[in-house]
Amino acid sequence: MVDFEGEYGRRYNNMIERAMPGYTGMSELTLAILRSHMKTFENLLVIGAGGGNELISFAMEGWNITGIDPSPQMLELAKQRLAQIKPESKIELLCDRFENFEKSKEFDAITSILVMHFLPDDGSKSNFLKKVFHHLKEGAIYIHVDVCKLAGTPMETVGEIAINYLKSAGLVHTRAEAMEFLKNGSSGGHFSVPTRMEELFREAGFIQIQQFFQGLYYCGWMMKKGSVK
Numbered sequence: 001m002v003d004f005e006g007e008y009g010r011r012y013n014n015m016i017e018r019a020m021p022g023y024t025g026m027s028e029l030t031l032a033i034l035r036s037h038m039k040t041f042e043n044l045l046v047i048g049a050g051g052g053n054e055l056i057s058f059a060m061e062g063w064n065i066t067g068i069d070p071s072p073q074m075l076e077l078a079k080q081r082l083a084q085i086k087p088e089s090k091i092e093l094l095c096d097r098f099e100n101f102e103k104s105k106e107f108d109a110i111t112s113i114l115v116m117h118f119l120p121d122d123g124s125k126s127n128f129l130k131k132v133f134h135h136l137k138e139g140a141i142y143i144h145v146d147v148c149k150l151a152g153t154p155m156e157t158v159g160e161i162a163i164n165y166l167k168s169a170g171l172v173h174t175r176a177e178a179m180e181f182l183k184n185g186s187s188g189g190h191f192s193v194p195t196r197m198e199e200l201f202r203e204a205g206f207i208q209i210q211q212f213f214q215g216l217y218y219c220g221w222m223m224k225k226g227s228v229k
């Protein structure tokens with residue numbers, strides 16, 4: 001199980017921008033996509049809200065935000081950061097897995113950033129996406145960013161490059177440390193490839209599926225719930 005309750009979780013906010021090349025650009029694009037789609041005072045669900053990166057970025061927009069994350073430590077980090085910037089933010093935080101989210105509420109937008117790679121492709125990814133779809137209003141937008149390797153690139157090649165990258169980013173010094181780091185960040189590594197991800201999005205019912213971000217081992221998509229193909 002990934003160590004969001006331990007050292008990895010404590011370090012998360014200080015290292016994610018270095019661990020994931022392009023993270024800041026991806027986050028800025030995510031905000032721009034949401035701004036283009038959402039008017040003020042609409043409802044947004046942030047899946048995997050722990051650490052607070054999305055919440056900090058979205059809090060100033062005036063949206064009603066619900067965040068869900070099963071890690072108490074990651075949620076606490078998010079709360080501390082939010083308290084520093086905007087104590088009156090309209091943000092509700094729930095400590096649970098998204099799979100257990102029970103509210104009947106529908107949202108104008110949902111984000112899931114770096115969450116679904118923790119789930120195996122044995123029906124769990126598919127059920128997760130169908131549940132996202134269920135909680136969106138007609139015409140609403142979903143932003144999905146995932147650890148996802150390029151099709152055709154062998155896992156060993158990606159792993160080798162990632163190890164070298166983490167070393168040059170100063171996050172680890174040895175190969176063993178890099179392996180441990182990658183294990184914590186991927187929790188068994190249920191990585192997928194973009195073609196499989198897009199199949200899962202379509203099966204869940206999404207339309208207008210567009211990739212807006214691509215790294216060596218991360219991809220981001222935006223898509224809609226709607227009936228117009």
Ligand SMILES: C[S@@+](CC[C@H](N)C(=O)[O-])C[C@H]1O[C@@H](n2cnc3c(N)ncnc32)[C@H](O)[C@@H]1O
Pocket residue numbers: 004016047048049050051052053054068069070071074096097098099112113114115118
């Ligand atoms: C890699 S961190 C990403 C945090 C944040 N989205 C970001 O981009 O900085 C993954 C987060 O997803 C949470 N998480 C893992 N499985 C989850 C699930 N089934 N439902 C909701 N959150 C989950 C973890 O607790 C952790 O806080």
